[in-house]
Amino acid sequence: MALDPKRAWIRQWLTFVVVLLLWEAAGRANLLNPLFAPSPSEIALALFGLFSSGNIWTHLEATFTAALGGLVLGIAAGIALGVVAALVPLIAELLQPVMTLLNAIPRVILAPLFAIWLGIGIASKVALAFILVAVLMFFTVFTGIRQVDRKLVERVVTLGGDRWALVRHVYLPSVAASIMGHLKVAVGFAFTGAIVGEFVAASRGLGYLISFAQSTYNAALMLALVMLIMAVVLLIFAASGRLEKYLMRWN
Amino acid sequence: MHVRDLTISYGDAPVLEGASLDVDKGRFVSLVGPSGSGKSSLLRAIIGLQKPLSGNVETGLARSQVGILFQDDALLPWRTARDNVALGLGFHGMHRREALQEAESWLDRLGLAGFGDRFPRHLSGGQRKRVALAQVLALRPKLLLMDEPFASLDAIVRARVVQDLVDLVEREGITVLLVTHDLNEALTLSDVVYLLSHGPRARIMQQYSVPIPRPRDLVRARTHPAFGPLYERLWSDLSREVGRENPAEAA
8 A cells, every 4th residue: 555655644643542452451451560660640630749849840940951061162163173174274283183183082971070070050060061063063063164165166256256255155155055964863962961961960951850750769750751841852853954944945 | 368388297297298389369279189198287277276287378367257158058958057157157146136137138138038946967968068057147247167077968968069159159248268078069169179189298389270261050061162171181180199009099
């Protein structure tokens, strides 16, 4: 049978609902241990509890601040370093091995180190989100500038453009295009950094809540938090998707 | 324009050695020759993208009065057709509003009225070529250099774009230097054809005058009595040149 790709979303949602219903039914029939696999209704209840008590806001705020702070700083630093490295060969020579090394390791292993250096406050989370994003952005911008189409450069030069014209009409738009292409990954990285940082040592934040749920064996709360984080990231993906669509409308 | 004793090298043996040629004002001149004979390098040297090893180029024109059209359209993908055409005008100090009006009138003249808001991605190959032409012609060059600009177009589109170009060039009295592989194109378009020898160390071998009167209709030019004999001469000279370097092909 041929599948109509336009209706894929119907099949996906239907399957999702069916799985939820089966899960719920299995829970009610006492086929699942509620301690390990709480039913969807219990997870929903836990999620509801987080919001109705109002507790969640301070944690959301902490995670958002750390993630967005790290994201903005990381993008700024990544772009600055990438541009400088692309323009000054000596800097590229010195920076590249460090960045390659940082890129090769799972950078979240730096979380405990940041906790020691910067304490259990927000700074250590911002730092982790920052380092995750900055390395990604460095390579994005560095290779973006180096791979700028030579033909476009020659075209602008032969039309009488000066250095500034090249930056404005060729380099910036090409680099913006490669940054846009990696923006979603950067958002994901920023939240990973913030949450893992909180997970390791914190007194606030979604990561802290997850580690709290783990220590109290509260699987329902943990799954509720996972759902919440998914919702948050999807929301930000949608926003950056719109931005990308607008800025890349020529594509 | 005069080229005197030009030698161009990319490190090893020079690709082009001691080339001299003259292009009279308002004339259409073509350069033909085997691949690797330094035809493109010669154009690049004339416009200053390639520094020659020795010799000199005298155009008697300001840099802004020389335009070049490459094989690739090299339009800025993030700019609309109109913005692309206005680009060079802006570089030469024209105010944006005026530049956009001027761009629109050039698009109009090249048969692209109503396409000004399209991004290059949403134009056909022939339309992009016309935009690239408008971009160069809008700067009102006195000398137009072309490096196989029509090679990527299919035959019918090519014939139409080229005829429009010839009409414009004849009307505006623009001097043209065209690099091409296509003997047919060279003879129907040009007043003078130069034949280059095989590279490396390519030289200018021969000069042919094409006595077909102007204004020219490119289809009728082929039926002019001078066309056939000239084509045969050019063809046998070129074949001998290719064969001299590559005996297998001559056999």
